[in-house]
Amino acid sequence: MNDTLQDAILNGLYDLSYPGHEIVGPKLLTNTKHENIWLTLSYELMHCKNFTWAVAFITQDMLVPFKVIMADLAQQGISGTLITGDYLNFNNPRVFHELLKIDNLSIKIAPKNGFHVKGYFFEHDDWQTMIIGSANFTRSALLSNYELALKVSAKENATLTKQINKQLETLKKVSQELTSSWLQTYEQSWVRPQIKWQTKSQLPISQEIVPNQMQKAALKQLRQLIARGQSRGLIVSATGTGKTYLGAFAVKSFKPQKFIYVVHREQIARNALASFYQVIGGAKNDYGLLTGNKHELNRKYIFATVQTLSQSKVLAELSQTEFDYILIDEAHRSAAPSYQRIFKKFKPKFWLGMTATPERMDNQDVYQLFDYNLAYEIRLRDALKEQMLTPFHYVGVADYEVDNEVIDETANLRYLLAPKRVDYVLQQLDYYGYCGNRAKGLVFCSRQEEARELAQAFSAKGYPAVALTNQDSEKRRQEVVEQLERGKLDYIITVDLFNEGIDIPALNQIVMLRNTQSSIVFIQQLGRGLRKYAGKDYVTVIDFIGNYKNNYLIPIALNQDNSRDIDQVRKETILPGFIDVSTINFSQIASTKILASLDKIKLDSVKELKQSYQELKEKIGRVPLLFDFANYGSTSPEVFANHTGFQNYAQFLVKMGESVKLTEFENAILSFLTKELLNGKRPHELLLLQALLTKEYISHREFENILKRFGTYCNEAVLKSVLAILSLDFFNVKQRQTTKKTQYGGQSLVQQDDLLNYVLAPKLSQALQNNHIFKQLFTDVVNTGLKINQRYNKQEQFTLYQQYERKDVCRLLDWPKDVSAPMYGYRVDKKETPIFITYEKDSSQKRNALYHNTLEDGQTLRWYTRAPRHIDSDEVKRLLNTPKMKLHLFVKKSDAIGKKFFYLGQADIQRKTVKEELLGPKKKAVVGMNLRLQQPLESKMYQLLFE
Structure with a gap:
């Protein structure tokens, strides 16, 4: 660790040419969309020997996640010290009560002399990490505020470490233990401080109730739905997001002559009446109830229980056009017989359904009842x-x-x-x-x-x-x-x-x-x-x-x-x-x-996928395409692509009972697109196919411009590779009794004419013209693949921390053939070498278990060639001596998680570590070496792969 720490410090504070290190290198911490200061603090907590925090201000809202980690640390015998105080009376006495519940935490109270520190210190084997900055131990500071904190690691004998430890020891000596008596005294004298700023929840509440941003968006969608002549609409709104007020705003905008609100419980009806009155106003006697005890049918705004309204004698009193606006609350209940009697009776100008959970476990189609008009959706994550x-x-x-x-x-x-x-x-x-x-x-x-x-x-x-x-x-x-x-x-x-x-x-x-x-x-x-x-x-x-x-x-x-x-x-x-x-x-x-x-579960079982398919079909009112699954945040299209039970989505549709007729050739083409291109790991092939669906031919220059406009890279190697993929030559590698090219139909999708323009192969072109279902499914895979590609870096072959199979790597390296089957752990090519490492070995009997790859310091992996290999083996010499050889490192935690490896970026061989070794029970010769990541590993990936 010594050299690693030294290099990391020099990289962060002196010169970028030294190897950096994500975990121990100097780093500026802040809160962003994907990262926050708490992530770093929690990682350090989980990996330290003990810690000392000196923090002035603490809020109770951050103690729960802290307690989870402290409970785990207690199981390992790890404890820490928290030094805080009573400066400005910021800390609520309740905070101290909660801290006292943590047995492996020593709490000390600093003297009353303006204690305003924000420092977090963690001890490791022979080094220490310190995080110092503006962030107090509060939820806002650690998760959302704009804060700056500097994280630095140093050896225990470094000057900075000694200075900090001296300060901490002095602070501990002059501080007193948090005791029940101190807390009792503090509690008696504590006065809540006057906060000069206000949070959203503290702002004065306007007397007039107005729509929030999401309600405004929902109301706009409803107005557009009504303007298009639709008579039914459904709003999905998470519990607590103001669903009743949203309904009231919608009714106020519509201005009905007579309105009825239907729900399953009288208490909800009464509460809704009060909310609608707050929003709409007017005379109080315009509002009435239709329940077991009250039959105020002559009112303009009626709030009814379904049990009462659905009674035959009540329905008989009312005309079909009695109401011009009907709102069904808890609309996921609408398939019940009582609700269905109401639907059959009335013909209002508009039906509005509102629910927090449209998905029904009884397989009733709620969306159908509202003509598949999902006007707006406010889900829990969005509401939070x-x-x-x-x-x-x-x-x-x-x-x-x-x-x-x-x-x-x-x-x-x-x-x-x-x-x-x-x-x-x-x-x-x-x-x-x-x-x-x-x-x-x-x-x-x-x-x-x-x-x-x-x-x-x-x-x-x-x-x-x-x-x-x-x-x-x-x-x-x-x-x-x-x-x-x-x-x-x-x-x-x-x-x-x-x-x-x-x-x-x-x-x-x-x-x-x-x-x-x-x-x-x-x-x-x-x-x-x-x-x-x-x-x-x-x-x-x-x-x-x-x-x-x-x-x-x-x-x-x-x-x-x-x-x-x-x-x-x-x-x-x-x-x-x-x-x-x-x-x-x-x-x-x-x-x-x-x-x-x-x-133990198959998330992609046919049963699970069928349920997902039916839910989405109910939601949109038609047979869903792969693009719909991606667009609505449902089952990942890649789950369909990776399924062993069917080769393409058409075959899945047939399993679902849909009538989809394709020729053997069309099935093979769809299988190729689904299995090889849908994953979106490279957009080039998809962009060319998309262009050729609308134009008879695409020139070489046009294709280059398409790639340029899309923002992706373009060179001769990748253009040659695209043609090899779409001609299926890349797959002309024997597997068992046949080749993969044969499995995909054996014929090109794209060819070049005499002028070197790209054109669709005649058989494919004819199939797209003759079978509109085939064309629809073909186009769907292309569009979905391009949507999935949005998560990848368009300018690079590989995207850091994305997952790849060996066959993906062969394609993205522009190799002429798919040689993934015999590749195993690596393949030394002319300029680039992909290395695949399985970090945990599932069985000591397996061949790869002999290669004890270790992550020595969070950035360097000990790696071994296959056996038998020697320093003077041709393969090893090419690996070590090829100028500017690029090593791409792919790692997965175990074989149990499947074929996908995480891309950790390029790595460099540390020359001094290269040596011939004997591994395994038979002591076969291999060459071992340390591979150092060029991009320091993020702590999240370290947790995911190496812990």
């Missing part, structure tokens, strides 16, 4: 980013374990309710805490008996709780909710009762003591606590993760990731997650359980 909801801190912790057996909802009830398990649950709830002075929590469990007995156990332990199930009346439910809001209760314990419909804005803790069976239900339950409420800065979400087969759904639901891309889900589980200032945190044990669940 627009700060329409209260941020959350999600914590995934392992459920209680005894005698190496996890006690989760699948266990016998007596184990679920065992005193030690209840104590464990309450310890976690107390440790991770909540915003405010008292818990207002909602606990979801799996059985009614469990809910009732847990409520008794919680109450007996001093945490007043009540169970609510579907056996309780609405009046009883409302009474219990009011008790929670008034502070008479700490917890309501329920079984799926509060998934939708009931709002408890005061909730500051959501607890999940059940298996995640559905992403839809997970989001519904999470959404219960996200509605904004005075004094609520965040919601703590605590999820107890057992040995469930559905654990893989948790990161999918939290990130609203519908891609069914297993690599993406794996990243979301391993790396810290953020949605604006909301954080997603898994304990190490919980993360391991999720990854184990992920290894």
Whole structure:
């Protein structure tokens, strides 16, 4: 590490020619769209031997993710010190109470002499990392504010390290331990400081209710829909985003003669009436209810329960054109018979459906009921980013374990309710805490008996709780909710009762003591606590993760990731997650359980893809194309491309029961496009095909201009490669009994005429003219591939940290043939050498397990040639002695994750490290050498690949 650290310091502070290092090199930290200061702090915490933080200001809203890491560090015997103070009375006493819950943290209070420090210090083996700058230990400073902090690493015997350690030791000596008595005194004298600035939530509220930005956009889309003569529309709006107000704004804009609002519960109808009156105004007697107790049918604005309105005698009193505007709230219920009677009866000028969750687990087509007119969609992630909801801190912790057996909802009830398990649950709830002075929590469990007995156990332990199930009346439910809001209760314990419909804005803790069976239900339950409420800065979400087969759904639901891309889900589980200032945190044990669940599931099973296909078909009202999947953020088109059950999307459509008739040749061409070009890793072939779909021929110069306008690179080698790909010559390599070229139809897609213009091959041209379905699917792959290409660097062959298979590398290196099959670990070519490294070896018996590649310092890999090889072997001499030889390094964590490798950039051979070695039980000769990355490895990639 000594040389690495020295080079990194010299690179950062003296001269770029020295090798840099992402992890230990000097670096300026700030908060951006993709990075934030907390990411660096959390990485340093997880990799240090101990730490000292000296920070003046701390807010409670950043303590939850900090506690997750501290709990993991406690398991490893690692502790730290936090020095803070009472300067300007900034630190709320509640912060100190929460810090005292962290057993492996020593908290010291600095003297009252203007303590205004912001420094984070981490000790490693024989060196130290320090982060000093403007950022306090607050959510805004570490996640979103414009802050600057300098990260520097230095040896323990360096002057700077000694200066800092001396300062810290002095500071520790003059500081006092945080004790209960000090905190009691501070609490008694503490006065909330007057903040000179105001956040959005603190700005004075206007008396007039006006649409927010997303509501304005939705209203505009609705107006355009009505202007086009449409009579139905659907708005998808996440819970807490002002769905009722949005409906009121829409009705106010339409100016109906008579309007009715339909929902499934009287309390919601009453609340909606009040909200509409606030927005629309007018005479109070214009507003009325149609419920079990009230039949105010002569009013202009009527708020009805579906149970009452759908009654035959009520419907008989009303004409078909009684209402010119009908709004169906919770529109995902609209397929129910009661709602259908309403749809059949009335003929208004416009139907508006509103829902937070249009996806139905009963496969009812909600979109069809509203003529597939999705006017606008405000999903949870978007609402959080627009700060329409209260941020959350999600914590995934392992459920209680005894005698190496996890006690989760699948266990016998007596184990679920065992005193030690209840104590464990309450310890976690107390440790991770909540915003405010008292818990207002909602606990979801799996059985009614469990809910009732847990409520008794919680109450007996001093945490007043009540169970609510579907056996309780609405009046009883409302009474219990009011008790929670008034502070008479700490917890309501329920079984799926509060998934939708009931709002408890005061909730500051959501607890999940059940298996995640559905992403839809997970989001519904999470959404219960996200509605904004005075004094609520965040919601703590605590999820107890057992040995469930559905654990893989948790990161999918939290990130609203519908891609069914297993690599993406794996990243979301391993790396810290953020949605604006909301954080997603898994304990190490919980993360391991999720990854184990992920290894056992096929996200791309035909059953899963069929469900995705049907959902999107319902949403858009027609057979979806691959481009639709990409455009609507549904299943990744690459999942279809990589599937072994079908060679192209046409074959998938046939499995779905669609009538798609293609010739054998057309099927082969679509398979080629899907398997080789849809991934968008290079746009050149796609751009040429796109141009030839509209023009009879494209000249050499025209194609170069197309590439230039697209912003991608162009040279003779790549132009030659494009022709080799589209003529299928690249694939003319024997595999088993045939060649890949034969599998793809054996004939060129593109040729050059006598004037060297590019033209479509006659057979392909004829097929595109004769079969419009084939042309549609052909065009779809081309357009989708170009959309996917947007994530790649257009100016480079390879994009840093993107994934590639060996066959992709052969194509992007402009090689004349696909030699990926015999390539194995590397191939020394004339000017470029790709090297593929599997970091973790799945089996000691496998050949590649003998090559003990190691990441020695975060930037240098020890790498070995294949055996037998010697220093004077031709291959080794070409590798070492070819001038300007480019080494491209591709790494994956294990063979279990598939064929894709992450591109880590170019690497240089450290000449002094090259030597002949003997490896394996048979002591075969290989040549080992250190490969040093030209681009220092980002900490996120280090975590993903090497930990």
